Amino acid sequence: MPIVWRDAFSIGYKQIDLDHRHLLDLINVVEAALTSEHALSKLLNAIDDLMEYTRRHFTFEERLMADAVYPHFERHKAGHLELIEQLKQAAAPIKVLAAGEAQMTSAVPEAARDALVALLRHWLVDHIIKEDMQLKPFL
Numbered sequence: 076m077p078i079v080w081r082d083a084f085s086i087g088y089k090q091i092d093l094d095h096r097h098l099l100d101l102i103n104v105v106e107a108a109l110t111s112e113h114a115l116s117k118l119l120n121a122i123d124d125l126m127e128y129t130r131r132h133f134t135f136e137e138r139l140m141a142d143a144v145y146p147h148f149e150r151h152k153a154g155h156l157e158l159i160e161q162l163k164q165a166a167a168p169i170k171v172l173a174a175g176e177a178q179m180t181s182a183v184p185e186a187a188r189d190a191l192v193a194l195l196r197h198w199l200v201d202h203i204i205k206e207d208m209q210l211k212p213f214l
């Protein structure tokens with residue numbers, strides 16, 4: 076089931092909200108590629124797109140936090156690193172698989188599929204609600 080944007084996710088800073096909406100779209104593309112039969116290359120591209128846009132968004136957010144002298148900058152930045160690490164780890168078994176003979180997403184073991192879907196369900200949304208929301212008064 077795709078994640079749907081809700082007004083409760085808005086932190087009221089336009090570029091951050093736009094980025095978050097786009098990231099939710101990218102998450103949904105990954106999930107769609109995972110949960111029905113597709114070329115593995117398509118799934119890997121979707122994961123790479125998500126990874127790349129996530130990194131770009133985090134860099135942008137960290138620059139804003141630094142400019143605003145945000146008091147919880149270090150904690151928030153550590154949270155970003157952790158999210159990148161979690162995504163890398165969840166994607167690792169799929170990358171290994173794609174480097175071999177497998178061509179289609181049906182070759183992805185159920186455990187790897189479930190781990191990535193479960194992660195993506197709360198991965199960004201939890202961070203938006205717990206951490207990004209706290210930026211609101213500073214931006």
Ligand SMILES: [Fe+2]
Binds near residue numbers: 095132203207
């Ligand atoms: Fe964010």
Ligand SMILES: [Fe+2]
Binds near residue numbers: 136202
């Ligand atoms: Fe953040």
